[in-house]
Amino acid sequence: MPDPTRRTGLYDLHVEQGARMVPFAGWDMPVQFPMGVMAEHLHTRQRAGLFDVSHMGQVLVTPDDGQMATAAAALETLIPADVAGLAEGRQRYGLFTNEAGGILDDLMFANRGDHYLLVVNAACAEQDIAHLRTLAGVTVTPVTDRGLVALQGPQAESALARLVPGVADMRFMDSTALDWDGVALWISRSGYTGEDGFEISVPETRLADFARALLAQPEVAPIGLGARDSLRLEAGMPLYGHDMDAGVTPARAALGWSIPKVRRTGGARAGGFPGADVILAELGTAPVTRRGLRPEGRAPIREGVALFSDDGAPIGTVSSGGFGPSVGGPIAMARIPAEIPDGATIQAELRGKRVPLTVCALPFVTPSYKR
Amino acid sequence: MLKYTEDHEWLRAEGEEIVVGITKHASDQLGDVVFIELPEAGRAVEAGEEIVVIESVKAASDIVAPVAGTITAVNEALSDSPGDVNGDPMTAWFFRIKPADAGAMDGFMDEAAYKALVE
Numbered sequence: 001m002p003d004p005t006r007r008t009g010l011y012d013l014h015v016e017q018g019a020r021m022v023p024f025a026g027w028d029m030p031v032q033f034p035m036g037v038m039a040e041h042l043h044t045r046q047r048a049g050l051f052d053v054s055h056m057g058q059v060l061v062t063p064d065d066g067q068m069a070t071a072a073a074a075l076e077t078l079i080p081a082d083v084a085g086l087a088e089g090r091q092r093y094g095l096f097t098n099e100a101g102g103i104l105d106d107l108m109f110a111n112r113g114d115h116y117l118l119v120v121n122a123a124c125a126e127q128d129i130a131h132l133r134t135l136a137g138v139t140v141t142p143v144t145d146r147g148l149v150a151l152q153g154p155q156a157e158s159a160l161a162r163l164v165p166g167v168a169d170m171r172f173m174d175s176t177a178l179d180w181d182g183v184a185l186w187i188s189r190s191g192y193t194g195e196d197g198f199e200i201s202v203p204e205t206r207l208a209d210f211a212r213a214l215l216a217q218p219e220v221a222p223i224g225l226g227a228r229d230s231l232r233l234e235a236g237m238p239l240y241g242h243d244m245d246a247g248v249t250p251a252r253a254a255l256g257w258s259i260p261k262v263r264r265t266g267g268a269r270a271g272g273f274p275g276a277d278v279i280l281a282e283l284g285t286a287p288v289t290r291r292g293l294r295p296e297g298r299a300p301i302r303e304g305v306a307l308f309s310d311d312g313a314p315i316g317t318v319s320s321g322g323f324g325p326s327v328g329g330p331i332a333m334a335r336i337p338a339e340i341p342d343g344a345t346i347q348a349e350l351r352g353k354r355v356p357l358t359v360c361a362l363p364f365v366t367p368s369y370k371r
Numbered sequence: 372m373l374k375y376t377e378d379h380e381w382l383r384a385e386g387e388e389i390v391v392g393i394t395k396h397a398s399d400q401l402g403d404v405v406f407i408e409l410p411e412a413g414r415a416v417e418a419g420e421e422i423v424v425i426e427s428v429k430a431a432s433d434i435v436a437p438v439a440g441t442i443t444a445v446n447e448a449l450s451d452s453p454g455d456v457n458g459d460p461m462t463a464w465f466f467r468i469k470p471a472d473a474g475a476m477d478g479f480m481d482e483a484a485y486k487a488l489v490e
Contacts, residue, residue: 031429032402036402036403036457037402037403037429038402038403038405038428039403041428226402226428230428298405298406298450298453299406299408299424299426300405300406300426302431322428323406323426323428325428330405351424
Protein backbone atom coordinates (compact mmCIF):
# COMPACT_ATOMS: atom_id res chain seq x y z
CA MET A 1 0.00 0.00 0.00
CA PRO A 2 1.22 3.53 -0.70
CA ASP A 3 1.61 6.03 2.12
CA PRO A 4 -1.83 7.15 3.30
CA THR A 5 -1.42 10.68 2.01
CA ARG A 6 1.05 11.13 -0.79
CA ARG A 7 1.51 14.64 -2.11
CA THR A 8 1.86 15.64 -5.73
CA GLY A 9 4.51 18.11 -6.83
CA LEU A 10 1.80 20.79 -6.85
CA TYR A 11 0.78 20.41 -3.19
CA ASP A 12 2.37 23.68 -2.06
CA LEU A 13 0.86 25.53 -5.01
CA HIS A 14 -2.60 24.17 -4.20
CA VAL A 15 -2.32 25.30 -0.61
CA GLU A 16 -1.06 28.70 -1.75
CA GLN A 17 -4.10 28.97 -4.05
CA GLY A 18 -6.41 28.30 -1.10
CA ALA A 19 -7.41 24.76 -2.02
CA ARG A 20 -9.40 22.55 0.31
CA MET A 21 -7.33 19.36 0.36
CA VAL A 22 -8.90 15.91 0.77
CA PRO A 23 -7.58 12.35 0.68
CA PHE A 24 -8.30 10.71 -2.68
CA ALA A 25 -7.01 7.29 -3.79
CA GLY A 26 -4.13 7.58 -1.33
CA TRP A 27 -3.24 11.13 -2.35
CA ASP A 28 -3.82 14.51 -0.76
CA MET A 29 -5.70 16.31 -3.54
CA PRO A 30 -7.52 19.64 -3.97
CA VAL A 31 -11.28 19.07 -4.00
CA GLN A 32 -12.01 22.73 -4.63
CA PHE A 33 -10.44 26.18 -4.72
CA PRO A 34 -11.95 29.40 -3.31
CA MET A 35 -13.93 29.88 -6.56
CA GLY A 36 -16.08 26.88 -5.56
CA VAL A 37 -17.15 23.76 -7.46
CA MET A 38 -19.96 25.42 -9.42
CA ALA A 39 -17.89 28.36 -10.67
CA GLU A 40 -14.88 26.11 -11.35
CA HIS A 41 -17.08 23.85 -13.45
CA LEU A 42 -18.53 26.74 -15.46
CA HIS A 43 -15.11 28.37 -15.84
CA THR A 44 -13.81 25.15 -17.43
CA ARG A 45 -16.74 25.02 -19.87
CA GLN A 46 -16.31 28.70 -20.80
CA ARG A 47 -12.58 29.38 -20.53
CA ALA A 48 -9.85 27.01 -19.33
CA GLY A 49 -9.35 25.01 -16.15
CA LEU A 50 -6.08 23.60 -14.83
CA PHE A 51 -6.33 20.22 -13.05
CA ASP A 52 -3.62 18.41 -11.12
CA VAL A 53 -3.89 14.78 -12.16
CA SER A 54 -0.40 13.81 -10.99
CA HIS A 55 -1.95 11.07 -8.84
CA MET A 56 -2.69 9.09 -11.99
CA GLY A 57 -0.24 6.39 -12.99
CA GLN A 58 2.03 6.97 -15.97
CA VAL A 59 3.65 3.79 -17.26
CA LEU A 60 5.96 3.08 -20.18
CA VAL A 61 5.76 -0.25 -21.99
CA THR A 62 8.83 -0.80 -24.16
CA PRO A 63 9.43 -3.77 -26.50
CA ASP A 64 12.62 -5.67 -25.61
CA ASP A 65 13.32 -6.38 -29.29
CA GLY A 66 12.76 -2.77 -30.35
CA GLN A 67 9.73 -3.74 -32.44
CA MET A 68 6.53 -1.87 -31.53
CA ALA A 69 4.55 -4.79 -32.96
CA THR A 70 5.93 -6.91 -30.11
CA ALA A 71 4.67 -4.50 -27.46
CA ALA A 72 1.35 -4.06 -29.26
CA ALA A 73 0.77 -7.81 -29.43
CA ALA A 74 1.60 -8.13 -25.72
CA LEU A 75 -0.74 -5.29 -24.73
CA GLU A 76 -3.52 -6.73 -26.86
CA THR A 77 -3.49 -9.85 -24.64
CA LEU A 78 -4.66 -7.62 -21.74
CA ILE A 79 -6.60 -4.85 -23.52
CA PRO A 80 -9.46 -5.42 -26.01
CA ALA A 81 -8.39 -2.55 -28.25
CA ASP A 82 -6.57 -2.06 -31.53
CA VAL A 83 -3.11 -1.37 -30.13
CA ALA A 84 -1.27 -2.64 -33.22
CA GLY A 85 -3.20 -0.29 -35.50
CA LEU A 86 -2.46 2.81 -33.46
CA ALA A 87 -0.22 5.15 -35.43
CA GLU A 88 2.79 6.83 -33.89
CA GLY A 89 1.76 10.08 -32.20
CA ARG A 90 -1.78 8.90 -31.53
CA GLN A 91 -3.62 7.88 -28.37
CA ARG A 92 -6.60 5.64 -27.64
CA TYR A 93 -8.90 4.72 -24.77
CA GLY A 94 -8.95 1.13 -23.57
CA LEU A 95 -9.79 -1.29 -20.78
CA PHE A 96 -7.94 -3.93 -18.81
CA THR A 97 -10.33 -6.87 -18.48
CA ASN A 98 -10.43 -9.95 -16.25
CA GLU A 99 -11.25 -13.60 -16.94
CA ALA A 100 -14.86 -13.07 -15.84
CA GLY A 101 -15.27 -10.32 -18.42
CA GLY A 102 -15.16 -7.51 -15.88
CA ILE A 103 -13.15 -4.31 -16.08
CA LEU A 104 -9.94 -4.08 -14.03
CA ASP A 105 -9.27 -0.46 -14.99
CA ASP A 106 -9.66 1.95 -17.86
CA LEU A 107 -6.72 3.71 -19.42
CA MET A 108 -5.30 5.87 -22.18
CA PHE A 109 -2.45 4.45 -24.25
CA ALA A 110 -0.31 6.36 -26.73
CA ASN A 111 2.17 5.22 -29.38
CA ARG A 112 5.32 7.25 -28.76
CA GLY A 113 7.45 5.73 -31.51
CA ASP A 114 9.62 3.33 -29.53
CA HIS A 115 7.29 2.65 -26.59
CA TYR A 116 3.71 2.97 -25.42
CA LEU A 117 2.78 5.48 -22.72
CA LEU A 118 -0.14 4.33 -20.55
CA VAL A 119 -2.08 6.54 -18.14
CA VAL A 120 -4.08 4.60 -15.55
CA ASN A 121 -6.24 5.39 -12.53
CA ALA A 122 -4.42 6.22 -9.30
CA ALA A 123 -6.27 3.63 -7.23
CA CYS A 124 -5.49 0.87 -9.75
CA ALA A 125 -1.93 1.85 -10.71
CA GLU A 126 -0.12 -0.67 -8.52
CA GLN A 127 -2.35 -3.53 -9.66
CA ASP A 128 -2.10 -2.46 -13.32
CA ILE A 129 1.71 -2.37 -13.17
CA ALA A 130 1.81 -5.87 -11.66
CA HIS A 131 -0.61 -7.02 -14.35
CA LEU A 132 1.54 -5.50 -17.12
CA ARG A 133 4.64 -7.13 -15.66
CA THR A 134 3.15 -10.55 -16.42
CA LEU A 135 3.73 -9.76 -20.10
CA ALA A 136 6.73 -11.34 -21.86
CA GLY A 137 8.92 -9.41 -24.28
CA VAL A 138 8.31 -5.94 -22.84
CA THR A 139 9.78 -3.81 -20.09
CA VAL A 140 7.30 -2.02 -17.86
CA THR A 141 8.57 1.23 -16.35
CA PRO A 142 6.44 3.31 -13.98
CA VAL A 143 7.16 6.99 -14.55
CA THR A 144 8.08 8.33 -11.11
CA ASP A 145 9.79 11.60 -12.04
CA ARG A 146 6.90 13.34 -13.78
CA GLY A 147 3.67 14.96 -12.74
CA LEU A 148 0.56 15.27 -14.89
CA VAL A 149 -1.75 18.23 -15.38
CA ALA A 150 -4.82 18.69 -17.56
CA LEU A 151 -5.76 21.98 -19.16
CA GLN A 152 -9.39 21.80 -20.29
CA GLY A 153 -11.84 24.14 -21.90
CA PRO A 154 -12.53 26.11 -25.10
CA GLN A 155 -9.64 28.49 -24.37
CA ALA A 156 -7.15 25.76 -23.39
CA GLU A 157 -5.48 25.92 -26.78
CA SER A 158 -5.01 29.67 -26.79
CA ALA A 159 -3.60 29.63 -23.25
CA LEU A 160 -1.24 26.71 -23.77
CA ALA A 161 -0.14 27.83 -27.24
CA ARG A 162 1.41 30.96 -25.69
CA LEU A 163 3.80 28.67 -23.83
CA VAL A 164 4.01 25.82 -26.33
CA PRO A 165 3.06 27.05 -29.84
CA GLY A 166 3.11 23.54 -31.32
CA VAL A 167 -0.08 22.47 -29.53
CA ALA A 168 -2.18 24.45 -31.99
CA ASP A 169 -1.34 21.85 -34.64
CA MET A 170 -2.51 18.91 -32.54
CA ARG A 171 -5.93 17.34 -32.99
CA PHE A 172 -8.06 15.27 -30.63
CA MET A 173 -6.15 12.21 -29.33
CA ASP A 174 -2.79 13.27 -30.77
CA SER A 175 0.11 12.56 -28.42
CA THR A 176 3.50 14.16 -28.83
CA ALA A 177 6.52 15.59 -27.03
CA LEU A 178 7.02 19.35 -27.25
CA ASP A 179 9.62 21.61 -25.68
CA TRP A 180 8.80 24.19 -23.02
CA ASP A 181 11.63 26.21 -21.51
CA GLY A 182 14.16 23.46 -22.20
CA VAL A 183 12.12 20.54 -20.90
CA ALA A 184 10.21 17.92 -22.86
CA LEU A 185 6.47 17.95 -22.18
CA TRP A 186 4.51 14.83 -23.16
CA ILE A 187 1.26 16.28 -24.41
CA SER A 188 -1.95 14.64 -25.57
CA ARG A 189 -5.03 16.47 -26.80
CA SER A 190 -7.55 14.74 -24.59
CA GLY A 191 -9.23 14.96 -21.21
CA TYR A 192 -12.03 14.00 -18.87
CA THR A 193 -14.42 16.93 -19.16
CA GLY A 194 -16.03 16.74 -22.61
CA GLU A 195 -14.15 19.91 -23.54
CA ASP A 196 -11.26 20.42 -25.88
CA GLY A 197 -8.03 20.35 -23.94
CA PHE A 198 -4.70 18.78 -23.17
CA GLU A 199 -3.13 16.38 -20.72
CA ILE A 200 0.49 17.29 -20.10
CA SER A 201 3.18 15.21 -18.44
CA VAL A 202 5.88 17.44 -16.95
CA PRO A 203 9.20 16.58 -15.28
CA GLU A 204 8.66 16.81 -11.53
CA THR A 205 11.48 19.35 -11.18
CA ARG A 206 9.60 21.86 -13.37
CA LEU A 207 6.00 20.85 -12.62
CA ALA A 208 5.20 23.76 -10.31
CA ASP A 209 6.94 26.24 -12.64
CA PHE A 210 4.87 25.01 -15.54
CA ALA A 211 1.62 25.11 -13.57
CA ARG A 212 2.42 28.66 -12.45
CA ALA A 213 3.10 29.66 -16.05
CA LEU A 214 -0.31 28.31 -17.05
CA LEU A 215 -2.08 29.98 -14.12
CA ALA A 216 -0.51 33.28 -15.20
CA GLN A 217 -2.52 33.10 -18.43
CA PRO A 218 -5.72 35.16 -18.17
CA GLU A 219 -7.98 32.28 -19.29
CA VAL A 220 -6.74 29.80 -16.71
CA ALA A 221 -8.05 29.04 -13.20
CA PRO A 222 -7.16 26.12 -10.90
CA ILE A 223 -9.89 23.47 -10.70
CA GLY A 224 -10.39 20.78 -8.05
CA LEU A 225 -11.64 17.21 -8.04
CA GLY A 226 -15.21 18.33 -7.26
CA ALA A 227 -15.62 20.07 -10.60
CA ARG A 228 -13.63 17.33 -12.33
CA ASP A 229 -16.35 14.92 -11.22
CA SER A 230 -19.30 17.08 -12.29
CA LEU A 231 -17.63 17.82 -15.63
CA ARG A 232 -17.01 14.16 -16.43
CA LEU A 233 -20.52 13.25 -15.27
CA GLU A 234 -22.07 15.78 -17.65
CA ALA A 235 -19.80 14.43 -20.39
CA GLY A 236 -21.20 10.94 -19.73
CA MET A 237 -17.78 9.56 -18.88
CA PRO A 238 -17.63 6.65 -16.43
CA LEU A 239 -15.57 6.74 -13.25
CA TYR A 240 -13.76 3.53 -12.39
CA GLY A 241 -14.92 1.95 -9.13
CA HIS A 242 -18.30 3.66 -9.45
CA ASP A 243 -19.73 3.27 -12.95
CA MET A 244 -17.76 0.12 -13.68
CA ASP A 245 -15.54 -2.31 -11.82
CA ALA A 246 -14.23 -5.89 -11.88
CA GLY A 247 -17.81 -7.21 -11.91
CA VAL A 248 -19.05 -5.15 -14.85
CA THR A 249 -18.47 -6.06 -18.50
CA PRO A 250 -17.61 -3.43 -21.14
CA ALA A 251 -21.07 -3.77 -22.73
CA ARG A 252 -22.82 -3.24 -19.39
CA ALA A 253 -20.62 -0.20 -18.73
CA ALA A 254 -21.58 1.13 -22.21
CA LEU A 255 -17.92 0.95 -23.20
CA GLY A 256 -18.31 -1.57 -26.00
CA TRP A 257 -17.37 1.23 -28.40
CA SER A 258 -13.78 0.94 -27.15
CA ILE A 259 -13.56 -2.59 -28.60
CA PRO A 260 -12.99 -2.23 -32.36
CA LYS A 261 -14.13 -4.64 -35.08
CA VAL A 262 -10.68 -6.17 -35.43
CA ARG A 263 -10.90 -7.56 -31.87
CA ARG A 264 -14.54 -8.66 -32.13
CA THR A 265 -15.88 -11.99 -33.29
CA GLY A 266 -15.00 -12.35 -36.97
CA GLY A 267 -12.22 -9.74 -36.76
CA ALA A 268 -8.62 -10.42 -37.83
CA ARG A 269 -7.41 -10.42 -34.19
CA ALA A 270 -10.68 -11.39 -32.49
CA GLY A 271 -10.52 -12.20 -28.79
CA GLY A 272 -7.23 -13.13 -27.15
CA PHE A 273 -7.81 -10.94 -24.06
CA PRO A 274 -9.08 -11.94 -20.61
CA GLY A 275 -12.79 -12.70 -20.55
CA ALA A 276 -13.07 -12.43 -24.35
CA ASP A 277 -15.84 -15.04 -24.66
CA VAL A 278 -18.12 -13.29 -22.17
CA ILE A 279 -17.23 -9.78 -23.32
CA LEU A 280 -17.70 -10.40 -27.05
CA ALA A 281 -20.93 -12.37 -26.59
CA GLU A 282 -22.43 -9.51 -24.59
CA LEU A 283 -21.68 -6.76 -27.12
CA GLY A 284 -25.04 -5.56 -28.34
CA THR A 285 -26.88 -8.11 -26.20
CA ALA A 286 -26.12 -7.04 -22.61
CA PRO A 287 -29.28 -7.22 -20.48
CA VAL A 288 -28.33 -4.07 -18.58
CA THR A 289 -26.35 -1.06 -19.77
CA ARG A 290 -25.14 2.25 -18.35
CA ARG A 291 -27.59 5.04 -19.17
CA GLY A 292 -28.22 8.65 -18.36
CA LEU A 293 -30.91 9.73 -15.92
CA ARG A 294 -32.54 13.14 -15.52
CA PRO A 295 -34.31 13.43 -12.16
CA GLU A 296 -37.41 15.61 -12.13
CA GLY A 297 -37.18 18.59 -9.82
CA ARG A 298 -33.95 19.89 -8.31
CA ALA A 299 -32.93 17.20 -5.82
CA PRO A 300 -29.67 15.46 -6.77
CA ILE A 301 -29.93 11.66 -6.95
CA ARG A 302 -26.56 10.37 -5.83
CA GLU A 303 -24.55 7.16 -5.99
CA GLY A 304 -26.20 4.25 -4.20
CA VAL A 305 -29.80 5.39 -4.56
CA ALA A 306 -32.10 2.46 -5.47
CA LEU A 307 -34.03 2.58 -8.75
CA PHE A 308 -37.38 1.03 -9.58
CA SER A 309 -39.41 0.56 -12.74
CA ASP A 310 -42.67 2.42 -13.01
CA ASP A 311 -44.46 -0.70 -11.73
CA GLY A 312 -42.22 -0.88 -8.66
CA ALA A 313 -39.72 -3.62 -9.58
CA PRO A 314 -36.10 -2.99 -8.48
CA ILE A 315 -34.00 -2.31 -11.60
CA GLY A 316 -30.66 -1.02 -10.35
CA THR A 317 -28.70 1.51 -8.35
CA VAL A 318 -27.33 4.93 -9.25
CA SER A 319 -23.59 4.57 -9.98
CA SER A 320 -22.82 8.30 -10.24
CA GLY A 321 -25.07 11.25 -9.65
CA GLY A 322 -25.12 14.85 -8.63
CA PHE A 323 -25.80 18.32 -9.87
CA GLY A 324 -24.76 19.32 -13.38
CA PRO A 325 -23.89 23.03 -13.32
CA SER A 326 -23.97 23.38 -17.13
CA VAL A 327 -27.13 21.27 -17.40
CA GLY A 328 -28.61 23.40 -14.61
CA GLY A 329 -30.13 20.46 -12.78
CA PRO A 330 -29.50 17.04 -11.30
CA ILE A 331 -28.07 14.28 -13.50
CA ALA A 332 -27.13 10.66 -12.85
CA MET A 333 -25.95 7.44 -14.44
CA ALA A 334 -26.92 3.85 -13.68
CA ARG A 335 -26.89 0.40 -15.22
CA ILE A 336 -30.52 -0.47 -15.89
CA PRO A 337 -32.29 -3.00 -18.14
CA ALA A 338 -31.45 -2.36 -21.78
CA GLU A 339 -35.09 -2.87 -22.77
CA ILE A 340 -36.12 0.38 -21.03
CA PRO A 341 -36.19 2.96 -23.84
CA ASP A 342 -34.80 6.49 -23.74
CA GLY A 343 -37.56 8.82 -22.60
CA ALA A 344 -39.07 6.26 -20.22
CA THR A 345 -39.79 7.27 -16.65
CA ILE A 346 -38.36 5.27 -13.76
CA GLN A 347 -38.39 5.94 -10.01
CA ALA A 348 -35.67 6.57 -7.44
CA GLU A 349 -36.17 6.02 -3.75
CA LEU A 350 -34.93 9.20 -2.10
CA ARG A 351 -35.36 9.70 1.65
CA GLY A 352 -38.36 7.37 1.71
CA LYS A 353 -40.08 9.02 -1.24
CA ARG A 354 -40.30 8.03 -4.89
CA VAL A 355 -38.82 10.58 -7.28
CA PRO A 356 -39.38 10.20 -11.05
CA LEU A 357 -36.41 10.23 -13.43
CA THR A 358 -36.31 10.21 -17.22
CA VAL A 359 -33.98 7.72 -18.89
CA CYS A 360 -31.81 9.42 -21.51
CA ALA A 361 -28.84 8.84 -23.78
CA LEU A 362 -25.39 9.97 -22.71
CA PRO A 363 -23.73 12.46 -22.68
CA PHE A 364 -25.66 15.28 -21.03
CA VAL A 365 -23.55 17.92 -22.77
CA THR A 366 -22.19 17.72 -26.31
CA PRO A 367 -18.40 17.35 -26.39
CA SER A 368 -16.42 20.00 -28.25
CA TYR A 369 -13.28 18.16 -29.29
CA LYS A 370 -11.00 19.46 -32.03
CA ARG A 371 -11.03 16.53 -34.43
CA MET B 372 -30.68 38.23 20.32
CA LEU B 373 -28.60 35.89 18.17
CA LYS B 374 -27.52 32.45 19.37
CA TYR B 375 -25.71 29.57 17.72
CA THR B 376 -25.93 25.77 17.85
CA GLU B 377 -23.20 23.15 17.59
CA ASP B 378 -24.87 22.15 14.32
CA HIS B 379 -23.86 25.56 12.90
CA GLU B 380 -27.33 27.07 12.92
CA TRP B 381 -28.03 30.63 13.92
CA LEU B 382 -31.13 31.32 16.01
CA ARG B 383 -32.77 34.72 16.24
CA ALA B 384 -35.55 35.30 18.80
CA GLU B 385 -38.47 37.26 17.38
CA GLY B 386 -41.36 37.56 19.81
CA GLU B 387 -42.46 34.05 20.77
CA GLU B 388 -40.72 32.53 17.77
CA ILE B 389 -37.19 31.62 16.75
CA VAL B 390 -35.94 32.23 13.20
CA VAL B 391 -33.40 29.59 12.09
CA GLY B 392 -30.68 29.67 9.43
CA ILE B 393 -27.16 28.33 8.95
CA THR B 394 -23.91 30.14 9.61
CA LYS B 395 -21.36 31.38 7.10
CA HIS B 396 -19.05 28.65 8.36
CA ALA B 397 -21.67 26.00 7.53
CA SER B 398 -22.43 27.48 4.13
CA ASP B 399 -18.71 27.62 3.29
CA GLN B 400 -18.27 24.00 4.34
CA LEU B 401 -21.26 22.88 2.27
CA GLY B 402 -20.15 24.65 -0.88
CA ASP B 403 -22.60 25.63 -3.61
CA VAL B 404 -26.11 24.75 -2.42
CA VAL B 405 -28.30 23.41 -5.23
CA PHE B 406 -31.37 21.99 -3.47
CA ILE B 407 -33.28 22.66 -0.26
CA GLU B 408 -36.29 20.73 0.99
CA LEU B 409 -38.17 22.54 3.75
CA PRO B 410 -40.65 21.13 6.26
CA GLU B 411 -44.33 22.02 6.16
CA ALA B 412 -45.55 24.90 8.26
CA GLY B 413 -47.66 23.66 11.15
CA ARG B 414 -45.55 20.57 11.71
CA ALA B 415 -44.69 19.67 15.33
CA VAL B 416 -41.02 18.68 15.64
CA GLU B 417 -38.70 17.29 18.29
CA ALA B 418 -35.36 18.86 19.16
CA GLY B 419 -32.68 17.27 16.97
CA GLU B 420 -35.18 16.03 14.38
CA GLU B 421 -33.86 16.31 10.81
CA ILE B 422 -36.33 18.65 9.15
CA VAL B 423 -34.48 20.32 6.27
CA VAL B 424 -32.57 18.55 3.50
CA ILE B 425 -29.81 20.69 2.06
CA GLU B 426 -27.82 19.48 -0.93
CA SER B 427 -24.68 21.09 -2.24
CA VAL B 428 -22.84 20.13 -5.42
CA LYS B 429 -20.79 17.87 -3.19
CA ALA B 430 -23.10 16.17 -0.71
CA ALA B 431 -26.44 15.97 1.05
CA SER B 432 -26.83 17.10 4.65
CA ASP B 433 -29.59 17.79 7.12
CA ILE B 434 -30.60 20.67 9.29
CA VAL B 435 -32.14 19.71 12.59
CA ALA B 436 -34.79 21.41 14.68
CA PRO B 437 -32.78 23.23 17.38
CA VAL B 438 -35.63 22.93 19.89
CA ALA B 439 -38.94 21.10 20.20
CA GLY B 440 -41.88 23.10 18.92
CA THR B 441 -44.07 23.89 15.95
CA ILE B 442 -42.89 25.17 12.56
CA THR B 443 -44.82 28.39 11.97
CA ALA B 444 -43.35 29.46 8.60
CA VAL B 445 -40.75 28.38 6.04
CA ASN B 446 -38.76 30.46 3.55
CA GLU B 447 -40.23 29.15 0.28
CA ALA B 448 -37.96 31.47 -1.71
CA LEU B 449 -35.03 29.18 -0.83
CA SER B 450 -36.57 26.28 -2.73
CA ASP B 451 -36.38 28.32 -5.92
CA SER B 452 -33.00 29.94 -5.26
CA PRO B 453 -31.07 27.66 -2.90
CA GLY B 454 -27.85 29.48 -3.82
CA ASP B 455 -28.98 32.38 -1.60
CA VAL B 456 -27.60 30.36 1.31
CA ASN B 457 -24.11 30.89 -0.13
CA GLY B 458 -24.76 34.57 -0.79
CA ASP B 459 -25.73 35.86 2.63
CA PRO B 460 -26.43 32.98 5.00
CA MET B 461 -27.38 35.34 7.83
CA THR B 462 -30.41 36.61 5.90
CA ALA B 463 -31.29 33.32 4.16
CA TRP B 464 -33.52 31.96 6.91
CA PHE B 465 -34.94 28.44 6.64
CA PHE B 466 -37.88 28.31 9.05
CA ARG B 467 -39.53 29.89 12.07
CA ILE B 468 -40.32 27.71 15.04
CA LYS B 469 -42.49 28.37 18.07
CA PRO B 470 -40.74 26.55 20.93
CA ALA B 471 -42.74 24.20 23.14
CA ASP B 472 -40.90 25.50 26.20
CA ALA B 473 -40.19 29.04 27.27
CA GLY B 474 -36.49 29.75 27.67
CA ALA B 475 -35.62 27.38 24.82
CA MET B 476 -32.89 29.76 23.58
CA ASP B 477 -31.05 29.80 26.88
CA GLY B 478 -28.70 26.86 26.42
CA PHE B 479 -27.18 27.93 23.11
CA MET B 480 -23.89 29.64 22.39
CA ASP B 481 -23.47 33.36 22.01
CA GLU B 482 -21.41 34.74 19.16
CA ALA B 483 -18.12 34.69 21.07
CA ALA B 484 -18.58 31.03 22.06
CA TYR B 485 -19.52 30.05 18.50
CA LYS B 486 -16.52 31.87 17.07
CA ALA B 487 -14.32 29.96 19.46
CA LEU B 488 -15.90 26.71 18.25
CA VAL B 489 -15.23 27.27 14.56
CA GLU B 490 -11.83 28.95 14.76
